[in-house]
Amino acid sequence: MITIYDIAKKANVSAMTVSRVINNSGKISDATRQRVKQVMEELHYVPNSNARSLVLQKTHIISLLITDITNPFYTTLARGAEDTAKRLGYKLLFGNSDENYAKEKDYVDMILSTRVDGVLFAPTGDGSAAHLQQLQKHNMPLVLLDREVPGIQADTVLGDSKEGARRLVEHLLSLGHRRIALINGSEDVSTARQRHVGYKEALKLNDVPYDEALVLYANYREIQNETALSQLLHLPDPPTAIFAANNFLAIGAIQGLRAQGLQVPDDMSVVCFDDLGLASALNPFLTVAAQPAYQFGSLGMQWLIDRIEGRSQDEPRTIILPSELIVRSSAAKLKS
Known part of the structure; x- marks a missing residue:
């Protein structure tokens, strides 16, 4: 198995320099960084994500919990969240509550037992308050999607x-x-x-x-x-x-x-x-x-990553996205 010491030897740098390139930390010249990355590619080196997460206290994994993946609204929302997460260097751990509080609780328990950096959460309903409070008690970064829950203060992306x-x-x-x-x-x-x-x-x-x-x-x-x-x-x-x-x-x-x-x-x-x-x-x-479903997921993910990476320290924000009336043929004039 290829190690950082093999990379360091071939790139003629220290193991610490290789570690800094992998973790994108420390001051390293662009030339050195590119040389190390080139050797990593030549040797087909894949960093150990578990070891990195222990060092950085981050996994770059985000949980997305929605209520019904078979609904096209949530399918498109999930795509917006995934695209934005990937662009910003994160991956998704997906859950689907089926509008069921018991299933939602099971997912919340799993989230808390798994090393994730934050949660995008479409609540089942007002009864989700206890689950959301549990996440907040553990200081889990959180953004609500589509629905708000009385008593829960968190960044929230809603439709009008x-x-x-x-x-x-x-x-x-x-x-x-x-x-x-x-x-x-x-x-x-x-x-x-x-x-x-x-x-x-x-x-x-x-x-x-x-x-x-x-x-x-x-x-x-x-x-x-x-x-x-x-x-x-x-x-x-x-x-x-x-x-x-x-x-x-x-x-x-x-x-x-x-x-x-x-x-x-x-x-x-x-x-x-x-x-x-x-x-x-x-x-x-x-x-x-x-509703602009893709924007729900994309904006919610951007806000969540801002919280995770410390770029947003303000009070919880709420945005209300407008809908578009699209007139088709399922409604007709009332017959006299």
């Missing part, structure tokens, strides 16, 4: 859920719809609460009465209660349009509607938060409030 929801509902109102159902995520998730606020605000601004009977709560991953959707459709004054609080809820709603012989948008208009990635490119159908 309230404004995006308001614009989607106003689009439906502009098409003549007045009975607009909301299929929302759990109330213990900050984005669901904000989208509910935007929904109600749009109705109020347009003098449309709010009706709690038109609001259905579900897990963000899917509509799990087909009976609830059926009850929504069989109200004395049923909805003519549905605002789904995320893309998976929209897909579940459309599948449920089709199971009951209803077509979108002929029988029911549907809009939703978050786009469907490549599916939208192949079949541009759903009207959406599209």
Whole structure:
């Protein structure tokens, strides 16, 4: 096995100089640095990352914990995080909580038992507070993505859920719809609460009465209660349009509607938060409030590495990224 002493001998430098080149520390001339790197390449030398982490107290590994990798929003977010991490010399340790607090806790325990430099964390919901407090108790650098958690002070990258929801509902109102159902995520998730606020605000601004009977709560991953959707459709004054609080809820709603012989948008208009990635490119159908998912991951990673490397000592920051209303064919004018 090639060692730093073999490198030092061939490059005609000390082992300490080789160590400084590997760890990018100390004052070394550019010529010496290049000579050592050239010898390392010639001998196919790979530095021992475990030994380096013990010396530097860093692993250059970051944990990314999200709620649902099958959701195109989080898939794109993860790509933004990975690209930025790689550009800045870090690698990712990935976890997926499936919107499940118990699974999230298992990942937090693993993170604390593994040598990582920081965590990018998309919380399951308000119940994630205990897990986040555990990370902060161990002084783990932390950035929250997509969702905030009451009582947790940390750098946070959010989308403008309230404004995006308001614009989607106003689009439906502009098409003549007045009975607009909301299929929302759990109330213990900050984005669901904000989208509910935007929904109600749009109705109020347009003098449309709010009706709690038109609001259905579900897990963000899917509509799990087909009976609830059926009850929504069989109200004395049923909805003519549905605002789904995320893309998976929209897909579940459309599948449920089709199971009951209803077509979108002929029988029911549907809009939703978050786009469907490549599916939208192949079949541009759903009207959406599209969030800059890649930017969520990229900016969150940049902020986290700034914390890890001591470039940011300020109070926790929050940024709210705007969404873009993309009008397609899933919503139509209300038939008279």
